[in-house]
Amino acid sequence: MSERQKSILDAAVRVIARTGVRGLRVEQLAAEAGISTALIYYHFGDRAGLLRRTLEHINDRAADYTRAAAADPRAELELLLLQEMQDTEAVRTNSTAWGELRATAVFSDELREPLAESTGVWVAEIADAIRRIHPDAPADDAAERLTALVEGLSERWLSGSITLDRARDLLRGAIALELSVAG
Numbered sequence: 001m002s003e004r005q006k007s008i009l010d011a012a013v014r015v016i017a018r019t020g021v022r023g024l025r026v027e028q029l030a031a032e033a034g035i036s037t038a039l040i041y042y043h044f045g046d047r048a049g050l051l052r053r054t055l056e057h058i059n060d061r062a063a064d065y066t067r068a069a070a071a072d073p074r075a076e077l078e079l080l081l082l083q084e085m086q087d088t089e090a091v092r093t094n095s096t097a098w099g100e101l102r103a104t105a106v107f108s109d110e111l112r113e114p115l116a117e118s119t120g121v122w123v124a125e126i127a128d129a130i131r132r133i134h135p136d137a138p139a140d141d142a143a144e145r146l147t148a149l150v151e152g153l154s155e156r157w158l159s160g161s162i163t164l165d166r167a168r169d170l171l172r173g174a175i176a177l178e179l180s181v182a183g
Contacts, residue, residue: 005043008033009057012050017096021051021104048110055101055111059118061094073132078175080129084150085157085171087164095154102151123147130182137182149174 001009011033015024026047030037044050062084084095105111126143153167162170 004035004039005053006057008035008040008043009054012054013058013061013093013097016054016100017093020100021108024051026050051101051104051108051111052114054097055114055118058094058098058101059121061090062098073129074179077126077129077133077179078172080126081146081150081171081175082168085154085164085167092158096158099151099155099158119147130178133179134182139182142178142182146171146174146178 008029012024012029015029015032019028024047026037026040029050030040033040040050044053083091085091101111102115105115123140123143126147127139130137130139130142149171153162153171156162157164157167
């Protein structure tokens, strides 16, 4: 991906986080990125193409801040999940934009498949981490529950319904429960 495309996608994430997917206007995005609307269409084809690529970009950004560097498999699993809830601008923006894209997929056929694929990759990554702890565990189900919990807790934290510390404590408890059942 070119630097120009990355810059446009970074701007798209910011705009979606601020105004939602429905509020995303190509003209507004062009102003945010400091480019012409024609350049957006040149790189992404249409609004649906832009949204698909923005979803991929969010996943790539999340992979950058959730890379686990832990000494043991359990700590690695916790890092993979807990780093989705950090009080940084990048994580807040990414998580907010992800939630907006997920909500929009309810009404948008063209977003459902890429969102499902993206979610599947994340669930598989978490399932692999669980299998490194308990090789014979029903890791797919546990990973599905844990990733869904992260999304729900993130929404509650970002909306101010619970504190970040409370969200992280609840997630740690769920990880401990899943691992005790798996073991």
